[in-house]
Amino acid sequence: MDAVKDADVRDVIVVGAGGMGRAWMDVVQARVGLRPSAVVDIDTSAARAAAAERGWDVPVFDDVTTALREAPADLLLNVTIPEAHRTVSEAAIRAGIPVLSEKPVTPTVADAMWLGALSVTRGVLLATSQSRRHSAGISAFRAALRDLGGAGQLETQFFQNPRFGGFRDEMASPLLVDMAIHQFDQARFLLGSEPESVYCEEFSPSWSWYRGAAAAQAIFRFSNGARFGYAGSWCADGLMTSWNADWRASAPGGSATWDGEMTVRMQGAEGPEQDVSVGSASEGLDAALTEFLTALDGGEAPSGEIRRNIRSLAMVEAAGESASTGNRVELDSVFARAGAAALAEAEAAGEVEVVDQLRAWEGGPPR
Template structure:
């Protein structure tokens, strides 16, 4: 272990840790020294498979007292995120936690406040920002290739067969999944959410207890409208995990199918009934760390430089506001003002 190696304790040894260790295996300056889970078998199995030198325990506070790590990686279920965060902050540990930041807005606000008071780096895994396709779309928008953005749409349709916490969770699509798309919408446009209207339902035949589908419309700053359509109970012709995107600007449109390279067209001349259009070319992006690797690298950089990472928890409140505002709007049936959610 080098002098600059960041020592981490990882809590919650379930499904998602596969992606974490795939990423951690490619990063030199971090070492997982402890694994914690309510079920010791899970922690022991993960040690065997991915992290042979780590200690294992069911007692997070005890392990933090003993090992005094620099940071905590929270891979537990959403209902446990507050408990884990408060333990990390009480030990002055930096925290990188899985999305969603917390299962309620009140809990998320408490966590952001507690992280600030502890003076640590506190970030959320919004790994979908970290993809070449998203990066290319954003670069095209920033370079003005389609003019001023006006309209953004995202479609997310699939039917995964989960076991575990999701099947019984309320608002499962909005809270567990749409948080990614809502965060991507902010990332792409640089705009903040102002208000939302939403219909949320559980389609007949859904394997989930509640809220497997939603349609939400957001008014964003800069006069942008964002429309999200999603279902986790949609058999056949699935969209990719990243969803399918269309961003319309005053002078053109870019599209991304969530998997391949983006495409686009811009107005080249006034034409007759239709404008003359020209295909957009996208710059070849510099090589980037995708997904969890990108998030973890930016988190480590923020610790080293004492800066805020791109997926800082206080900024994430704005993405989470879109989730909880959409849930509220679905209940009330009207527009919900989102600004008080993150003021």
């Protein structure tokens, strides 16, 4: 591969050529200033087909380490299945290549703390694309909540019925682990506060076509006293909500709703119900990529930077623990256990700087 590089163009390695990997390839294709340099998938026929469909004349690899050695790279998109996220991102960070990863950044908080500490000590950016916090609708809803004095009670309903096939059908907690992180992350964005505890029940409706639990209900308490209620199902035929979920909030100045798409409404104690104007905005993957590239250009850290994103992942892990124990779970206890596990691993590996960083993060990375 020609190593001569155009200063204004960044080379991108895309790892994972499934449904979402292909969506990311289209985002790369549409973005001026990015150039694909390799596609990686353990299934090289999928990688080859995805590249060919887009007319990309790039090498295809079945493992990320070889790709990082042989193809030029300024950034790497990690769009593999969750179980592969840590290995793929770690290889890139060790090679000095910034990573924008699909959610969840890793399957566990312990892995995320380990990887976060590695990213910080190596000075190599690792961020998660939490695409559903970027939309015109959520921005308008958030602004409405601010105008009403800040939500004290936030409720969401997520009801969908996808027939995926593949890894989600086999997961123990497909909804909580692969989807709910979006709504949990959206709640952090909307409340402007951080979660402290959760009580959750996770279950499998009798008609579910998943091996694991495809439905859940949870109540989170946030540090500003707000409560966030979540009800979700991935096996709900009929009357589906938006993939961004359906939202309602109660605030000192009144109430607001968002249908997850373009309809935001609000009403105070007096006066009529009003439509809130929803403008246009960079959305989804494209917006997450813009934040990431801005940071690479020396701008602000992206909202999905691993230290900022880790609390969304911790909400998932705490909810799962609550569902399996029947107890309310404090996020501090999740960070204490995860931090200890990550530290033990870093000590065993002799990663001195990572050890120091993890020791400084007792109770979780700074907010």
